[in-house]
Amino acid sequence: MIVKDMETISISRCFGGTQGIYAHASAETRTRMRFSVFVPPQAEQGPVPVVWFLSGLTCTEENFTVKAGAQRMAAALGLMLVAPDTSPRGVDDGGETVPDDPEGAWDFGLGAGFYVDATEAPWARNYRMFSYISDELPQLIAGAFPADMNAQGIMGHSMGGHGALTIALRHPGRFRSVSAFAPIVSPLNCPWGEKALGGYLGPDRSRWRAHDAVALIEDGARCPHILVDQGMADGFVASQLKPDLLEAACNAAGQPLTLNRRDGYDHSYYFIASFMEDHLRWHAAALRD
Amino acid sequence: MIVKDMETISISRCFGGTQGIYAHASAETRTRMRFSVFVPPQAEQGPVPVVWFLSGLTCTEENFTVKAGAQRMAAALGLMLVAPDTSPRGVDDGGETVPDDPEGAWDFGLGAGFYVDATEAPWARNYRMFSYISDELPQLIAGAFPADMNAQGIMGHSMGGHGALTIALRHPGRFRSVSAFAPIVSPLNCPWGEKALGGYLGPDRSRWRAHDAVALIEDGARCPHILVDQGMADGFVASQLKPDLLEAACNAAGQPLTLNRRDGYDHSYYFIASFMEDHLRWHAAALRD
Numbered sequence: 001m002i003v004k005d006m007e008t009i010s011i012s013r014c015f016g017g018t019q020g021i022y023a024h025a026s027a028e029t030r031t032r033m034r035f036s037v038f039v040p041p042q043a044e045q046g047p048v049p050v051v052w053f054l055s056g057l058t059c060t061e062e063n064f065t066v067k068a069g070a071q072r073m074a075a076a077l078g079l080m081l082v083a084p085d086t087s088p089r090g091v092d093d094g095g096e097t098v099p100d101d102p103e104g105a106w107d108f109g110l111g112a113g114f115y116v117d118a119t120e121a122p123w124a125r126n127y128r129m130f131s132y133i134s135d136e137l138p139q140l141i142a143g144a145f146p147a148d149m150n151a152q153g154i155m156g157h158s159m160g161g162h163g164a165l166t167i168a169l170r171h172p173g174r175f176r177s178v179s180a181f182a183p184i185v186s187p188l189n190c191p192w193g194e195k196a197l198g199g200y201l202g203p204d205r206s207r208w209r210a211h212d213a214v215a216l217i218e219d220g221a222r223c224p225h226i227l228v229d230q231g232m233a234d235g236f237v238a239s240q241l242k243p244d245l246l247e248a249a250c251n252a253a254g255q256p257l258t259l260n261r262r263d264g265y266d267h268s269y270y271f272i273a274s275f276m277e278d279h280l281r282w283h284a285a286a287l288r289d
Numbered sequence: 290m291i292v293k294d295m296e297t298i299s300i301s302r303c304f305g306g307t308q309g310i311y312a313h314a315s316a317e318t319r320t321r322m323r324f325s326v327f328v329p330p331q332a333e334q335g336p337v338p339v340v341w342f343l344s345g346l347t348c349t350e351e352n353f354t355v356k357a358g359a360q361r362m363a364a365a366l367g368l369m370l371v372a373p374d375t376s377p378r379g380v381d382d383g384g385e386t387v388p389d390d391p392e393g394a395w396d397f398g399l400g401a402g403f404y405v406d407a408t409e410a411p412w413a414r415n416y417r418m419f420s421y422i423s424d425e426l427p428q429l430i431a432g433a434f435p436a437d438m439n440a441q442g443i444m445g446h447s448m449g450g451h452g453a454l455t456i457a458l459r460h461p462g463r464f465r466s467v468s469a470f471a472p473i474v475s476p477l478n479c480p481w482g483e484k485a486l487g488g489y490l491g492p493d494r495s496r497w498r499a500h501d502a503v504a505l506i507e508d509g510a511r512c513p514h515i516l517v518d519q520g521m522a523d524g525f526v527a528s529q530l531k532p533d534l535l536e537a538a539c540n541a542a543g544q545p546l547t548l549n550r551r552d553g554y555d556h557s558y559y560f561i562a563s564f565m566e567d568h569l570r571w572h573a574a575a576l577r578d
Contacts, residue, residue, distance in 0.1 A: 012554075013522065013563070014563055066558065069358035072562070072566075269355065273358070274305070
């Protein structure tokens with residue numbers, strides 16, 4: 001299949017499948033966006049289920065791809081893996097440089113799109129990661145790769161765990177499996193979230209609820225049984241991540257949640273890699289039903 | 290145990306063990322050297338076998354540590370993994386900056402120590418990676434980590450495959466298992482090797498033979514059964530790596546070798562990760578004997 005203006009940056013055989021990095025011109029962000037796709041060997045026989053991985057603050061499409069060790073189990077289970085970038089970057093199609101945090105902080109702007117469509121200047125022109133991940137990139141994946149779009153799962157880490165949970169809750173019926181590593185569960189209730197949603201969406205906190213997993217569940221949204229792993233030596237757990245808030249909201253609302261608190265594990269990809277097999281098996285079990 | 294001037298740069302729980310990055314003052318290189326150690330959970334019960342991984346051109350201790358996906362099987366098999374840096378770096382204990390390739394090339398100087406003790410100026414002052422890997426770092430590991438130094442294996446990639454093979458051949462009886470991914474098998478017979486050994490050891494090619502796996506085997510050195518995996522879509526296979534030379538030398542000398550030619554695989558860590566489990570099982574089988 002032909003996708004307009006998609007470019008292969010690199011492609012390597014990996015566990016019998018192929019690991020590629022691609023770029024395309026995004027209409028949503030008005031920039032060239034990169035993304036990573038692992039195609040498992042089973043795709044030679046026909047379309048395969050797709051698991052999305054949304055990354056955390058400071059990441060590109062590369063971090064998950066090289067550090068998570070996910071391709072081995074994805075190859076064994078026959079899962080395609082798609083990992084997008086976390087923000088627009090560079091110069092856009094109108095010649096404007098994508099704006100960044102005015103002080104160059106790593107928790108806002110480049111590498112920190114927070115999976116929302118910004119409404120505030122100057123962010124609204126390019127920072128449209130919610131629509132990019134929800135609509136534009138899935139259409140591209142469906143057109144250019146052997147993906148069974150009726151069998152999709154989504155997962156993510158930290159800011160990307162927030163993205164996975166909120167995008168799943170906002171698209172009922174689309175994802176058959178949902179999981180997260182050390183997710184930001186409630187941007188309304190943490191400094192990272194307050195800075196990001198305040199900046200991208202403005203000061204009216206009622207508009208933030210559509211991008212807050214806890215608020216979405218409180219407001220009636222539901223998604224498939226959520227699997228969360230949280231390292232208890234993660235320095236951000238008490239100040240930013242607050243898994244207890246998700247647990248309370250799920251308990252109150254009857255949203256199924258399995259929350260594993262992992263003693264001694266931190267916020268790094270060493271933690272993610274340690275439990276990646278569990279998460280991919282979780283997705284595969286739901287996607288095979 | 291206390292090791293003088295060793296510093297923990299980072300430590301993370303990983304697959305039930307610990308992945309650390311450490312630094313120490315090296316007497317051999319006169320610089321602070323970093324290295325990576327994965328300690329498997331079995332080390333809580335006593336010393337465990339050690340597998341060394343020597344990295345390729347441009348790498349530090351980090352590449353293997355984050356990209357190879359080795360900790361999972363090392364944890365399952367009870368193996369410690371040690372990954373050193375590939376050259377001295379920075380300013381040394383006499384205030385001299387470690388010299389680099391005069392043109393800044395990536396195949397000589399920083400990140401390209403080639404696992405030799407340089408004899409030529411200005412390299413001889415710091416570029417002592419053969420003695421560093423053979424003597425100084427093993428003493429540090431034996432003193433500071435729960436390592437069974439009577440059960441050591443060694444492996445490496447590309448330039449580090451050259452390092453693993455030559456260091457194993459130069460220390461008969463020390464290593465009970467040897468393997469390599471896409472090794473440079475004969476620096477005497479490839480441009481990378483001619484540049485490196487010519488630079489570090491000078492123009493007398495007879496002195497290079499002690500750092501050339503094929504020449505060492507021809508000259509009578511032996512090591513345990515060697516496992517090599519080589520991707521056949523590796524762009525360096527014909528020009529630099531030349532596995533056929535190793536195969537011919539082993540066949541002629543009766544040195545046991547298993548050489549797996551892997552169709553479609555390139556020179557990247559995606560290739561290494563794909564066959565890491567095979568290599569770690571190979572080492573574990575020999576180290577358990």
